[in-house]
Amino acid sequence: MNNFTFHNPTELLFGKGMIKQLGDRVKKFGNSVLLVTGGGSVKRIGLYDEVIGILNENGIDIHEVSGVKPNPRIDKVREGVKICRENNVDLVLGVGGGSTIDTAKSIAAGVKFDGDPWEMFTMDGEPDKAIPVGAVLTLAATGTEMNGNAVISNLETNEKLAIHTPAVNPRFSILDPVYTCTVPEEHTVYGIVDIAAHVYEQYFSHTPGTPVQDRWAESILITLREESKKVLDNPEDYEARANIMLCGTMALNGLIAMGKETDWASHAIEHELSAFYDIPHGGGLAIIFPNWMKYVMDEGLDKFVQYAVRVFGVSTDDKTDREVALEGIEKTRQWFNEMGAPSRLADYNIGEEKLEIMAESAVSNKELGGYKKLTKDDVYQILKMSL
Numbered sequence: 264m265n266n267f268t269f270h271n272p273t274e275l276l277f278g279k280g281m282i283k284q285l286g287d288r289v290k291k292f293g294n295s296v297l298l299v300t301g302g303g304s305v306k307r308i309g310l311y312d313e314v315i316g317i318l319n320e321n322g323i324d325i326h327e328v329s330g331v332k333p334n335p336r337i338d339k340v341r342e343g344v345k346i347c348r349e350n351n352v353d354l355v356l357g358v359g360g361g362s363t364i365d366t367a368k369s370i371a372a373g374v375k376f377d378g379d380p381w382e383m384f385t386m387d388g389e390p391d392k393a394i395p396v397g398a399v400l401t402l403a404a405t406g407t408e409m410n411g412n413a414v415i416s417n418l419e420t421n422e423k424l425a426i427h428t429p430a431v432n433p434r435f436s437i438l439d440p441v442y443t444c445t446v447p448e449e450h451t452v453y454g455i456v457d458i459a460a461h462v463y464e465q466y467f468s469h470t471p472g473t474p475v476q477d478r479w480a481e482s483i484l485i486t487l488r489e490e491s492k493k494v495l496d497n498p499e500d501y502e503a504r505a506n507i508m509l510c511g512t513m514a515l516n517g518l519i520a521m522g523k524e525t526d527w528a529s530h531a532i533e534h535e536l537s538a539f540y541d542i543p544h545g546g547g548l549a550i551i552f553p554n555w556m557k558y559v560m561d562e563g564l565d566k567f568v569q570y571a572v573r574v575f576g577v578s579t580d581d582k583t584d585r586e587v588a589l590e591g592i593e594k595t596r597q598w599f600n601e602m603g604a605p606s607r608l609a610d611y612n613i614g615e616e617k618l619e620i621m622a623e624s625a626v627s628n629k630e631l632g633g634y635k636k637l638t639k640d641d642v643y644q645i646l647k648m649s650l
């Protein structure tokens with residue numbers, strides 16, 4: 264295990280009715296809020312009215328940015344920064360899924376950033392200041408509710424890039440699984456795939472001596488498999504929704520990455536797909552991940568054997584390590600397929616046209632991969648396997 268420091272400053276308020284704590288939490292940071300919401304789902308589920316009611320009851324001034332789209336855009340960040348500066352906003356409150364909360368985080372950092380907010384995503388280094396952020400999560404997927412990441416797209420440059428800074432870790436995050444009961448089936452599935460993908464990026468690592476982290480990761484994957492069946496059979500199964508939500512948070516809050524090298528190549532490849540084709544992040548990951556696994560498994564079969572045996576119960580009898588590893592990967596594809604996730608780029612009508620330019624862009628200015636370092640040609644091969 265490598266040396267590490269772990270500090271996660273986000274206060275998690277988890278469970279039915281925890282929204283009641285919102286006024287108290289917001290008032291710790293001041294009395295002027297920028298409320299950031301998406302395309303309307305928070306209104307349809309009644310959460311918007313509830314949040315406005317609580318903020319009003321507590322005498323908090325409300326400013327708003329609404330209409331954040333999936334694969335959120337930099338223009339909404341610019342809009343929010345302007346409003347915050349003009350109104351001396353004390354806290355940016357994101358209410359919605361990852362796209363909305365990432366926008367809230369980027370606005371909070373943009374307020375303290377001297378320059379156009381897009382420069383925070385393209386510059387060397389990370390922004391290190393932000394005004395406080397709060398989150399009310401409505402979709403289990405990204406882990407953004409308890410981390411310092413925010414992913415934003417720029418449609419003019421076909422780029423989807425991230426910032427990573429503890430400055431934007433939400434000061435508090437309210438997670439009521441009831442809100443996730445209305446997430447449509449396809450986004451529920453994309454969320455589950457995204458959570459599994461976060462685990463894979465940290466699980467497949469060459470760092471030796473990490474049995475605790477490995478078993479935490481495996482427990483998230485096994486729980487996800489069990490609960491995904493329940494939630495797809497009954498979308499209002501509270502316990503299943505709650506367990507999936509907790510999996511999402513624990514998959515990307517630093518816990519399972521303690522003392523390990525991590526990978527993130529598949530996420531970078533998927534970000535190219537989302538940037539060029541505006542496809543759902545989880546849908547892109549479902550296509551890419553099993554192909555990435557096949558492409559890199561020979562760099563360290565032992566971890567893939569462990570994954571196959573522990574997560575899918577694959578028997579090792581009379582099989583080579585390679586056969587066991589491949590069976591684990593096939594079971595991964597089967598699990599994603601059974602949930603109805605896409606399996607080929609053709610499912611999004613994506614052909615060969617832009618594979619080369621996406622491969623080039625994925626490796627530009629950065630080293631890609633950890634389990635296997637990937638060159639442009641490696642990325643191209645993985646995309647080609649995914650057609």
Ligand SMILES: NC(=O)c1ccc[n+]([C@@H]2O[C@H](COP(=O)([O-])OP(=O)(O)OC[C@H]3O[C@@H](n4cnc5c(N)ncnc54)[C@H](O)[C@@H]3O)[C@@H](O)[C@H]2O)c1
Nearest residue numbers: 304333334360361362401402404405407412442445446544
């Ligand atoms: N910050 C991070 O750590 C991190 C990690 C992974 C991915 N991401 C990014 O997050 C974004 C994806 O976020 P996401 O997966 O949470 O989805 P999302 O926020 O894009 O939402 C997907 C859809 O679900 C709808 N929705 C949300 N909650 C709902 C509810 N309760 N009921 C009905 N509909 C609801 C939204 O309106 C939207 O149409 C991508 O841009 C991805 O790249 C961020």
